[in-house]
Amino acid sequence: MDSRQVLPLIITYTVACIISLLFLTASRLIFHPLRNYPGPLLARLTDAYPGYFAIRKCLHLKTYYNFQKYGPVLRQAPNRLIFNTITALHDIYLNPKVTKGDSYRSSQLRAKYPSIINAIDRDQHRRKRKFIGQALTERSMRSFEPVMSSQIDIFLKILLRSSRKGNPIPVNVSKQCQYLGVDVIGMLAFGHQFKTQTEDSFRFIPQVIDAMSWRINTYMHFPLLSYLENVLAILGKRQVIRFGDAVTSMIKARMAQDKDAHHDLYSIVADYIGKGQQGLYRGELWPEAILFIMAGGTTTATTMSAMFFYLSRNPAVYSTLATEIRSTFKSADEIHSGSQLNSCKYLRACIDETLRMSPPSLAILWRQQEARDHGNDPFIVDGHIIPPGTQVGVSLYSLFHNEEYFPNSFTFMPERWLDSPVGGEDAVSGHETVSTTIRKAFVPFLIGDRACAGKPMAYLEASLTLARVLWFFDFEVAPGQVESSGAGKPGRTDGRGRPDEFQLDDIFVAAHDGPTLIFNRRDDFWRTLERD
Incomplete structure (x- = not known):
């Protein structure tokens, strides 16, 4: 084929591309059923808009500022609407005819079976939740508490070693909380001791989890990129293989033990493995193990890290909690x-305020009307009739910083969760009882049949850890770390300019760094740790 034949083909192909692009643009701006909803122009045209901010790990911040500009409902992608009201929250997540959005199909990576978190079919999710959820109930936590406490004791002894009199060693709390979270969840999942708090062998796990979470979050918002999964996985192939080997060896080691050797997930589901629809398929154990490590370990670590941040920067709150x-x-x-x-009560209020200020999962949890229900009643969200195939969701970060529900939303105020002041009238100025409104808006573990089952574990681990730390130690920001180590930088205009807000990266679960603190031994109470 000579050049005289190639040129017409190039021109024809170019014209065809231009016509296709114009047609796609017209269909999404002029004829699309969501055409009248406000939102950035690029968001109405392409999934690349949210995908770009997901890649940069700041979609939660961009979403928050878009709500300030466009109002309580906006079009974040061609076929997606996001809301910022309590009414929408309940209309979406408490609707029995709604299932997880198609975006979750991109979150399964290369797994043969979906996990409980990305199972789209309601019946499949219900089956999984019936068995797996038993490991996370309050009753289960009471049985598991001695194991959790033993891991927290290791955490305390590490702080003790850092608290050298006259020359304390600064501690990056994020790293230590991540190691604690991984060690606790390893024991809860399969009675497995990762020992990341004391040994180096498995300390790569938090980084692998963050990398996997970032890819999942990116694919969910920009599904086209999921076709690059094999390429991206190759870039981190060595760590992925190490993680896979760790999970595999953990499962095999546990299966070789007696079912009741530990109180863990395996002891609860062992009798149901291989039972198919009456239990769990054999291949389903692997993705559930990964989910336990990803969701159970990292989210609690985020909450504890953020709580250390806010306590170290709010002396009055610190003093009130320590006294309690x-x-x-x-x-x-x-x-x-x-x-x-x-x-x-003040401890619980501090945890709740931390969860509000810095939600451990920043993901937009997409939902849509299940296909089998399309012919019945319309799907209505906050008065809006949602067209079939449209994904809808709520950003918890934006909802928890909605001034209509949480006045002074970027101020750390545990008192907003109390029905009566702590420490007398002088301790809390202008205190009011907790309103029904903010209770309805505060759903850090979501609501409905897809709510996170790990709530009892998260509250117990955070409560025990923070209470015991304050029993043995006092802590403060390490010298030279006041304006860094997890804090926003004044002058920034990208949502990261608030020095009193713990900075999170949006990677489905939240990534973070810091704060860096020094711990000082409290009187002689710490000697109990030295004797153990």
Whole structure:
């Protein structure tokens, strides 16, 4: 073929591409059923818009600022609407005819079976939840608590070694909390000791989890990129293989033990493995193990890291909480689940305010009307009739910073969760009881049949860890770290300019770094740790 034949083909192909692009643009701007919803121009044209910000790990911030510009409902992608109201929250996630959005198909990576978190079919999810959810109930946590406490004791001893008198060693709390989270969840999943708090062998796991979570989040918002999964996986092939080997060896080692050797996920589901629709398929154990490590370990680590950040930068809150802990318990041995810990209302308020300020999962959890329900009643969200095939969702970060529900939303105020002031009238100025409105808006573990089952574990681990740390130590921001180590930088205009806000990266679960703190031994209470 000579050049005289090639040129017409190039021109024809170019014209065809231009016509196709114009047709696609017209269909999404002029004829699309979502054409009248506001949103950035590029968002109405292509999934590349949210995909770009997902790649940069800041989609939660861009979404928040888009709500300030466009109002409580906006078109974030050609076939996606996102809402910022309580009514929408309940209309979406409490609707029995709604299932997870098609975007979750891109989150399965190369797994043969979906996990409980990305199972789109409602019946499939219900089957999985029936068995797997048993490991995370409050009753299960009571049985697992001694194991959790033993891992927290290791965490405390590491802080003790850093708290050298006169010359304390700064501690990056994020790293230590991540190691604690991985070690706890390894034991809860398969009675497996990763020992990341004390040994190097498996310390690569948090990085692999972050890389996997980032890819999943990116694919969910820009599905075309999922076709590059094999390429991207190759770039981190060595770590992926190490992680896969770790999970495989963990499962095989546990299956070689007696079913009741540990109180863990395996002991609960062992009798149902290989039972198909009456239980779990054999291949389903692997993705559930990965999910446990990814979701169970990292989200609690985020909450604890953020709480250390906010306490270290809010002296009045720190003092009130420390007083509550140290006056409620007479010894460290008393700090366990039960009435005494439950009586620490300010501790719970601090955890709730941390979850509100810095949600451990920043993902937009997409939903859509299930195909088999399309012919019945219309799907209505906050008064809007949602066309079939449209994915809808709520950004918890934006909802938790909606001034209509949470005044002074970027101020850390545990008192907003109390029905009565702690420390007398002078301790809390202008305090009001908790309103029904903010309780309805506050759903860090989501609501409905797809809500996170790990709520009991998260609250127990955070409560025990923070209470015991404050029993043994005082802590503060390490010298020279006040304006860094997890804080926003004044002057930035990308949503990261608030120095009093713990900075998170949106990678489905949240990634973070810091704060860097120094821990000082409290009187002689720390000697109990030295003797153990």
